[in-house]
Amino acid sequence: xxxxxxxxxxxxxxxxxxxxxxxxxxxxxxxxxxxxxxxxxxxxxxxxxxxxxxxxxxxxxxxxxxxxxxxxxxxxxxxxxxxxxxxxxxxxxxxxxxxxxxxxxxxxxxxxxxxxxxxxxxxxxxxxxxxxxxxxxxxxxxxxxxxxxxxxxxxxxxxxxxxxxxxxxxxxxxxxxxxxxxxxxxxxxxxxxxxxxxxxxxxxxxxxxxxxxxxxxxxxxxxxxxxxxxxxxxxxxxxxxxxxxxxxxxxxxxxxxxxxxxxxxxxxxxxxxxxxxxxxxxxxxxxxxxxxxxxxxxxxxxxxxxxxxxxxxxx
Amino acid sequence: xxxxxxxxxxxxxxxxxxxxxxxxxxxxxxxxxxxxxxxxxxxxxxxxxxxxxxxxxxxxxxxxxxxxxxxxxxxxxxxxxxxxxxxxxxxxxxxxxxxxxxxxxxxxxxxxxxxxxxxxxxxxxxxxxxxxxxxxxxxxxxxxxxxxxxxxxxxxxxxxxxxxxxxxxxxxxxxxxxxxxxxxxxxxxxxxxxxxxxxxxxxxxxxxxxxxxxxxxxxxxxxxxxxxxxxxxxxxxxxxxxxxxxxxxxxxxxxxxxxxxxxxxxxxxxxxxxxxxxxxxxxxxxxxxxxxxxxxxxxxxxxxxx
Numbered sequence: 001x002x003x004x005x006x007x008x009x010x011x012x013x014x015x016x017x018x019x020x021x022x023x024x025x026x027x028x029x030x031x032x033x034x035x036x037x038x039x040x041x042x043x044x045x046x047x048x049x050x051x052x053x054x055x056x057x058x059x060x061x062x063x064x065x066x067x068x069x070x071x072x073x074x075x076x077x078x079x080x081x082x083x084x085x086x087x088x089x090x091x092x093x094x095x096x097x098x099x100x101x102x103x104x105x106x107x108x109x110x111x112x113x114x115x116x117x118x119x120x121x122x123x124x125x126x127x128x129x130x131x132x133x134x135x136x137x138x139x140x141x142x143x144x145x146x147x148x149x150x151x152x153x154x155x156x157x158x159x160x161x162x163x164x165x166x167x168x169x170x171x172x173x174x175x176x177x178x179x180x181x182x183x184x185x186x187x188x189x190x191x192x193x194x195x196x197x198x199x200x201x202x203x204x205x206x207x208x209x210x211x212x213x214x215x216x217x218x219x220x221x222x223x224x225x226x227x228x229x230x231x232x233x234x235x236x237x238x239x240x241x242x243x244x245x246x247x248x249x250x251x252x253x254x255x256x257x258x259x260x261x262x263x264x265x266x267x268x269x270x271x272x273x274x275x276x277x278x279x280x281x282x283x284x285x286x287x288x289x290x291x292x293x294x295x296x297x298x299x300x301x302x303x304x305x306x307x308x309x310x311x312x313x314x315x
Numbered sequence: 316x317x318x319x320x321x322x323x324x325x326x327x328x329x330x331x332x333x334x335x336x337x338x339x340x341x342x343x344x345x346x347x348x349x350x351x352x353x354x355x356x357x358x359x360x361x362x363x364x365x366x367x368x369x370x371x372x373x374x375x376x377x378x379x380x381x382x383x384x385x386x387x388x389x390x391x392x393x394x395x396x397x398x399x400x401x402x403x404x405x406x407x408x409x410x411x412x413x414x415x416x417x418x419x420x421x422x423x424x425x426x427x428x429x430x431x432x433x434x435x436x437x438x439x440x441x442x443x444x445x446x447x448x449x450x451x452x453x454x455x456x457x458x459x460x461x462x463x464x465x466x467x468x469x470x471x472x473x474x475x476x477x478x479x480x481x482x483x484x485x486x487x488x489x490x491x492x493x494x495x496x497x498x499x500x501x502x503x504x505x506x507x508x509x510x511x512x513x514x515x516x517x518x519x520x521x522x523x524x525x526x527x528x529x530x531x532x533x534x535x536x537x538x539x540x541x542x543x544x545x546x547x548x549x550x551x552x553x554x555x556x557x558x559x560x561x562x563x564x565x566x567x568x569x570x571x572x573x574x575x576x577x578x579x580x581x582x583x584x585x586x587x588x589x590x591x592x593x594x595x596x597x598x599x600x601x602x603x604x605x606x607x608x609x610x611x612x613x614x615x616x617x618x619x620x621x
Contacts, residue, residue, distance in 0.1 A: 155330065160559030160600060167593045170581040171341035247458045254460045255566040255578055267460070274464055278472050288461045296456035303452075 045308045052304020058297025059239070066117035069110030077108045078262040086280045099269075099283045100276050108264035112287060115265045116294070119176065120246040123183045128238055130184075131191025132230070138192070139199030140222055149192065157189035161248055169257045176249075176265075179258045183245045190241065191234055198230040232309035236302050243298035250291050266291050323608070327601050334597045339380050342586050353396050383590075393587040395580075402591050405576060412482060413561060413572030419492040421557055424499030429546070431500075432507025436515065436542075437534050447504060454501025459560055463494045463567045480569040491568040495560055499553055503546065510542035517541075544615045551607025555600040 046052055081102035089097040089105070096105035138149035165182035172178045202208065203226065211221050252258035253267030261268055266287040273283030354366060367373050371382060386393065392402035435447035470490065471479035481487050514520065515538050523533045561574035569575065573592055580588035 155333075160555045160596075162559035162562050163593070163596055163600070166562055166578060166581055167338055167341060167589075170584075170586075170589050170593070171344045174582065243456075251458055251460050251563045255563055256582060257578065270461065270464065277464065277468055281468075284464060288464065291458055291461060292456055295458065296452070299452065299456050 049304050051300050055297045055300025059301050062294045066113040070114050073107040075104035075107040077111045077264050112264045112266040116246045119249040120242040123180050124241045127184050127188035128191050131188035132195045135192035135195030139196040153189045153192050161186045174257045176259045179252050194233050195230050236306045239298050239302035243295045338593050395588050397585045409573050409576045420495035423496040428500040428503025429507050432504040435508045436511030451501045451505045454497050459494050466490050482571050491570050495564045510545050514538040514542045547614045548611040551604040554603040
């Protein structure tokens with residue numbers, strides 16, 4: 001049976017560059033010995049990688065705006081004011097202008113960012129935890145647990161998320177619930193897949209055998225000795241998956257399958273402004289550019305993290 | 316190989332069966348039933364009951380499912396609730412349009428992505444490489460609906476060169492095909508570049524160079540063939556994602572394909588149509604993965620099917 005090439009639709013080579021060679025316990029040992037200095041050198045390497053720095057700044061800004069922004073805005077995101085419709089950015093009282101029915105763009109944008117944060121980070125966090133646990137159990141205990149978990153992983157992993165989301169929208173009605181459910185249902189398998197592979201290759205490493213020999217229990221070996229070693233690849237993958245979730249949420253909302261108006265998801269905002277693009281382009285360009293910046297930032301951050309955290313790529 | 320194909324075939328059937336049950340049941344969970352879509356909102360309860368009776372909606376879901384499967388097996392695909400068009404007719408017209416768009420985009424992403432990736436690897440760390448890498452990062456960071464809007468804005472709104480939506484002349488195909496191909500091109504390019512770089516660092520490449528083979532032969536023929544392996548192995552996955560993205564791209568450009576039809580039928584609660592076309596797309600994805608696995612063994616003779 002052929003092994004499918006490791007990788008994922010978003011960033012296929014990311015995984016390949018990440019996987020530590022099977023049985024290469026030396027790399028893992030080196031990693032553990034130099035841990036005290038690794039945090040400092042990681043920061044040092046981040047500073048030398050300008051693209052990754054830009055990426056992390058963009059991602060950080062996005063998170064901060066989404067967290068704090070909605071509580072600072074003076075307007076209700078759904079409040080229409082036809083007398084103040086289609087004001088261009090930098091108008092008095094409306095920093096980013098207003099849309100075709102006079103809703104304040106800035107207020108809508110920050111709520112839109114919060115929605116995509118909730119979907120992007122929230123769902124990715126849950127699928128990371130579930131996927132890591134499932135992958136660790138499958139890789140460490142092998143046997144029937146592995147057979148079942150691997151079977152489910154293979155069924156779901158790589159399945160077109162958008163198709164699942166549309167089918168779920170048919171069942172639950174279009175909305176954020178169907179979108180988030182679809183993203184979670186598919187993406188945990190991506191995490192489970194890498195974690196299983198990494199644990200499978202690390203469980204026979206000498207330091208694990210040593211721990212076992214001195215009587216450390218399975219749970220402790222998994223938590224203290226194995227999981228820290230799979231943290232790097234899962235973090236890299238997580239930043240790609242947050243970007244993916246943000247794009248999918250916006251795309252589905254754009255075609256009417258995700259968040260429903262008047263909820264100002266970035267995709268909804270782009271869709272509502274598209275018919276007025278020739279007259280007042282800012283209604284679409286502001287949310288559109290925001291999505292691109294967030295996705296670009298997270299992708300650059302992922303690329304940077306991969307270069308920084310993967311020992312094999314260090315020169 | 317034969318035994319392997321049989322086993323994969325059986326597994327594919329099991330997946331399809333499970334998927335069909337999941338799709339069938341989940342659409343039956345949907346709030347409201349088809350009588351709410353088709354009949355006048357003021358229709359009497361007796362009329363509704365008669366309508367459900369006619370569609371067999373009053374039977375248990377498991378019975379409905381078996382009836383549906385046996386109808387499918389006999390080639391009776393049902394009709395659209397909204398328009399009354401037989402689903403078989405929808406399949407031929409919409410399916411053809413989707414195939415045209417999908418294959419154009421799929422071919423485009425490989426025809427551009429592979430040569431660009433090889434070029435970037437061969438000219439590593441030159442402006443060519445940096446330009447290709449920047450293009451790749453941008454191509455993957457750009458959501459397809461946003462790219463679509465920008466292209467429509469430029470080529471339809473400002474320049475009036477191409478129509479913003481519709482079907483079915485070549486000029487209608489240009490923008491949707493570019494948008495659908497964009498992400499795949501970027502991914503293929505990046506993958507091809509990394510795979511080529513890995514191959515160019517191998518001992519056999521040094522041997523070929525040392526014995527005086529021309530650089531073009533080393534890069535274009537020897538390293539290239541080996542670098543193709545990961546590309547081919549992931550093509551099934553890429554095809555799956557392409558199918559997912561057609562749902563968005565076809566909807567944006569009102570390209571009358573299966574993706575457009577599926578999104579439309581879900582929004583209009585045309586369940587027989589939604590059900591059939593979701594299942595069809597699931598089947599295509601599963602089948603594409605099987606084909607990719609077979610192609611994987613074909614490009615890499617070291618792989619044995621056991």
